[in-house]
Amino acid sequence: MENFLLSIQDFFQYEFLLYAFIATLLLALTCALISPLIIARKNSFIGAAISHSTLLGLAIALSITQAENDFLVLFITVMITTLLTSFLAISKTDKTPDDSKLGIFYTSTMALGILIYSLGSHQKNNLINFLFGNILLLNLNDLWISLGIFLFTFTTILIPLKHWLFVTIDPIGAEARRYKLKKYQLFFYLLMTLVIVTSVKLAGTILIETMLLTPGFFALNFARSIKQTFIYSILFALITAPLGLILANYFSLPSGATLAVVQFSLLMLSFLLKFLSQKIRV
Amino acid sequence: MLHLKNISFHYGEKPILQNISFDVMARDTLGILGPNGGGKSTLMKIIAGLLKPSSGDIFFDSFFNVNKDLSYIPQSNELNTIFPLKVTEFLTISLLNKKLTSDEINHALNLSGVAHKKDSLLQELSGGERQRVLIARSILESPKILLLDEPTKGLDGQGIDQLLKILKELKEKQNTAIIIIDHNINEVVRFCDKILCLNKTYHWHDHSELLTKNILEDIYHCEFEHLKLHEGGKHNHHDHIFCQHDHDHSHDPKAVNPKKHKYLFKK
Ligand SMILES: Nc1ncnc2c1ncn2[C@@H]1O[C@H](COP(=O)(O)OP(=O)(O)O)[C@@H](O)[C@H]1O
Numbered sequence: 001m002e003n004f005l006l007s008i009q010d011f012f013q014y015e016f017l018l019y020a021f022i023a024t025l026l027l028a029l030t031c032a033l034i035s036p037l038i039i040a041r042k043n044s045f046i047g048a049a050i051s052h053s054t055l056l057g058l059a060i061a062l063s064i065t066q067a068e069n070d071f072l073v074l075f076i077t078v079m080i081t082t083l084l085t086s087f088l089a090i091s092k093t094d095k096t097p098d099d100s101k102l103g104i105f106y107t108s109t110m111a112l113g114i115l116i117y118s119l120g121s122h123q124k125n126n127l128i129n130f131l132f133g134n135i136l137l138l139n140l141n142d143l144w145i146s147l148g149i150f151l152f153t154f155t156t157i158l159i160p161l162k163h164w165l166f167v168t169i170d171p172i173g174a175e176a177r178r179y180k181l182k183k184y185q186l187f188f189y190l191l192m193t194l195v196i197v198t199s200v201k202l203a204g205t206i207l208i209e210t211m212l213l214t215p216g217f218f219a220l221n222f223a224r225s226i227k228q229t230f231i232y233s234i235l236f237a238l239i240t241a242p243l244g245l246i247l248a249n250y251f252s253l254p255s256g257a258t259l260a261v262v263q264f265s266l267l268m269l270s271f272l273l274k275f276l277s278q279k280i281r282v
Numbered sequence: 283m284l285h286l287k288n289i290s291f292h293y294g295e296k297p298i299l300q301n302i303s304f305d306v307m308a309r310d311t312l313g314i315l316g317p318n319g320g321g322k323s324t325l326m327k328i329i330a331g332l333l334k335p336s337s338g339d340i341f342f343d344s345f346f347n348v349n350k351d352l353s354y355i356p357q358s359n360e361l362n363t364i365f366p367l368k369v370t371e372f373l374t375i376s377l378l379n380k381k382l383t384s385d386e387i388n389h390a391l392n393l394s395g396v397a398h399k400k401d402s403l404l405q406e407l408s409g410g411e412r413q414r415v416l417i418a419r420s421i422l423e424s425p426k427i428l429l430l431d432e433p434t435k436g437l438d439g440q441g442i443d444q445l446l447k448i449l450k451e452l453k454e455k456q457n458t459a460i461i462i463i464d465h466n467i468n469e470v471v472r473f474c475d476k477i478l479c480l481n482k483t484y485h486w487h488d489h490s491e492l493l494t495k496n497i498l499e500d501i502y503h504c505e506f507e508h509l510k511l512h513e514g515g516k517h518n519h520h521d522h523i524f525c526q527h528d529h530d531h532s533h534d535p536k537a538v539n540p541k542k543h544k545y546l547f548k549k
């Protein structure tokens with residue numbers, strides 16, 4: 001126990017751990033803000049498709065550069081492949097459901113990514129770092145990027161939240177009042193893409209999906225008003241993110257995976273408590 | 283206020299609406315009748331701005347602000363109720379450009395008969411109760427044009443009476459123009475001044491009294507019993523329409539009279 005408490009001090013002793021701590025908090029907050037909207041807008045699958053299609057971009061980046069030192073190349077290649085996925089998501093096909101074409105597309109980009117990676121990459125073990133996160137790669141720049149994304153999300157989602165709620169709850173009514181639904185949708189996909197791509201070192205582009213979904217899932221199951229929904233979502237993220245990071249540091253575990261497991265565990269725990277409290281009341 | 287000029291619409295090759303023209307003024311009440319698949323909802327979506335006509339023009343007078351003067355209750359309103367949202371919250375979120383007082387909200391919910399549900403969550407309301415909430419929203423919007431696509435669907439008898447009362451008040455006190463699609467033909471014909479019958483071709487009546495049983499039967503391709511139109515000035519509140527074969531005739535081009543009928547009656 002003492003060791004565990006001592007390990008928390010690490011975060012104030014080592015600069016990179018402090019960066020990781022603050023950046024994770026900011027990322028968790030950002031995810032918590034959009035998480036209920038992702039779920040209510042039924043964009044969870046699109047989120048998964050976007051995060052998996054980062055693999056192709058990462059593979060390309062890793063085969064043309066030592067991407068660790070070249071965030072720009074990484075960012076650009078990943079943005080391109082994920083944007084393709086987002087555009088595919090808003091394009092309408094007549095006969096087949098939208099999720100089917102997304103499923104085909106993102107798994108195929110993954111396959112292509114694996115091929116490119118195994119043919120071209122210089123350092124074979126890097127890909128894992130980016131898919132599942134490695135906070136050892138963090139530097140001060142990443143902290144500023146996290147802050148930027150957080151502020152961007154705050155001003156574009158939380159401040160005009162009522163508009164987002166309206167287009168989500170009553171899209172037909174909103175369209176009749178001349179809201180541009182397509183623009184809202186595209187913007188939302190872009191924002192998800194941005195959050196996923198910038199999470200690359202902290203949580204990894206695949207495990208970020210847990211951070212994007214669990215806070216909202218928790219909140220929507222327990223809240224009885226809009227305000228509660230967002231407060232619960234944020235609290236959930238603010239409790240699990242530091243906890244995940246501390247555990248990862250103490251047990252020397254990969255941060256993204258630890259965070260995801262902590263969030264999932266808390267979610268399960270909350271449902272267990274809900275179930276038990278209902279049993280007791282009856 | 284609202285003008286349609288030669289509006290046509292087709293999904294792919296399939297023509298749905300052909301050369302429809304009419305004008306709607308303040309205080310007008312226009313009823314749209316026709317069998318399922320006749321294109322009624324399509325026409326209303328075009329007016330509401332959800333669909334673009336394939337050809338023709340639709341325009342509003344310059345004083346009309348499409349962002350807020352138009353209210354639309356769609357045929358199937360699938361509100362997304364994943365968010366826990368109180369009825370009152372839903373109304374304020376829907377009407378961001380209006381500063382609503384809680385008195386106004388209570389009044390509207392009272393008229394549409396869901397005042398007792400104002401603090402309930404939208405996700406816990408029945409279909410009919412949600413429909414009443416949407417009617418309350420339309421009252422709060424105080425629109426210049428109100429579009430209603432089968433608004434009585436899901437409402438009980440009392441709800442239909444309340445709705446008709448609301449519509450009369452909107453028309454008389456606020457000069458609202460009302461366009462209504464509904465299968466309660468007796469009620470619609472009695473309430474409306476103008477009638478548009480749609481079944482690929484269309485029939486227009488400036489005065490609903492001039493709509494006859496024969497025209498309706500022609501439009502619906504079936505016979506009506508118990509149809510009480512304005513003939514003889516007798517109205518019967520409790521009659522219903524029994525349509526023996528309310529099926530889609532769109533696959534059988536010969537079933538539809540290829541000639542375009544346009545009956546324009548003047549007083
Ligand atoms: N999205 C669509 N794609 C193709 N055809 C459609 C679509 N929506 C409606 N239709 C066709 O348009 C016709 C008119 O539909 P609608 O306007 O909803 O009729 P109604 O008079 O019952 O409201 C129907 O025959 C329907 O099959």
Ligand SMILES: [Mg+2]
Binds near residue numbers: 324431
């Ligand atoms: Mg319809």
